[in-house]
Amino acid sequence: MKAAIDVGTNSVRLLVAERSAQGLKPVLKQVRIVRLGQGVDAAGRLSPGAIERTLAALAELKALIPPGIPVSAFATSAVRDAQNGQEFARLVEERLGFPLEILSGSREAELSFAGAVLSVGHLGLPEPIAVVDVGGGSTEILTGTAQGELLGGGSSQVGAVRMLERFITSHPLLQDEQRALEEEVRRILAPLVEQVRAYGPRTLIAVGGTATCLAAIMQNLAEYSDAKVTGVRFSLAELKEAYGRLSRLSLEERRGIQGMQAGREDVIISGAAILVQAAQLLGFSALYVSAWDLLHATLALPVDGGS
CATH class of the missing domain: 3.30.420.150 (Exopolyphosphatase. Domain 2)
Known part of the structure; x- marks a missing residue:
């Protein structure tokens, strides 16, 4: 099994799945609406409140992942657009223990x-x-x-x-x-x-x-x-x-x-x-x-x- 976490502009999502010769079998999927991108379009930055909401939701999702399962985590539009996106990625790794890749469009x-x-x-x-x-x-x-x-x-x-x-x-x-x-x-x-x-x-x-x-x-x-x-x-x-x-x-x-x-x-x-x-x-x-x-x-x- 492996886990993937998507840190989006509106929500953070977790998928745990098994991969085999028959294909991918989802085992667990969870979503939290966090609105990380709130205000980014106007301010160009992730707000402290949105960051804390997202980190708290990510901690909840991490707790649901079975022990020892590798995690791939990535972020999309809000984080790649924000001036402090790299700072947020460092916070995720420091607090949650896995790197956060910022995907290009x-x-x-x-x-x-x-x-x-x-x-x-x-x-x-x-x-x-x-x-x-x-x-x-x-x-x-x-x-x-x-x-x-x-x-x-x-x-x-x-x-x-x-x-x-x-x-x-x-x-x-x-x-x-x-x-x-x-x-x-x-x-x-x-x-x-x-x-x-x-x-x-x-x-x-x-x-x-x-x-x-x-x-x-x-x-x-x-x-x-x-x-x-x-x-x-x-x-x-x-x-x-x-x-x-x-x-x-x-x-x-x-x-x-x-x-x-x-x-x-x-x-x-x-x-x-x-x-x-x-x-x-x-x-x-x-x-x-x-x-x-x-x-x-x-x-x-x-x-x-x-x-």
Whole structure:
């Protein structure tokens, strides 16, 4: 068994899994919403409060890892963007005893793609495949084949927490703020989408907390399950309907929706806006969802993922 920890902009996640000739078998998965990236877009630094919240959550997750299990830990957008990101990484190693690798945007995109295609290979989806990972601070889109060959793509500085902080002041969402949010998302995503479309992707898979939470809401799941959201297909029209419905609700009303992850009721709107715009810009009328992403790839791949 091995463990992987993802220190994201909105959440920290733990996956413990076994790797064998039959593939990767997840044993334990835990998520904590910490909002590490709170204020990073404006201030350029991780705040002391966010750092302490995250370190406390990481200590909780570490306590769940079976003794003697090797741990791979990595950080994404908030830490790589923050001026004090390296200081935070040193704190993690000092307090928790494992190094924290700060992933580049391109490496994050590669791992998200690898995790997604691992989970849906049995579906025989048309290729090339584009994988979109809507994160808290950035969005990655990469195109490749089901066998893991990478064709092209990368990372863009548009994320659910980043856009929430820039544009949204009210819940329900104000129409003027919605228009401004969507215009900015399109503007920032456009160059990356142009790169990806050059490879002619025929299938779109969405990964990340926004995608899996929306999949749980759209299926009205009483209890979340990775298995119940992985491989599910939704039309763009269904996705836009869910986005519109959620945007018209207060935070309290969103909290009462079956399938809503606690702590995601504010950021789900900006995340959904990014996912809708990405699908539209890429020219897809439907997309698949996968709960498998860079965590799974880190544990499954023989290179950069260990054995």
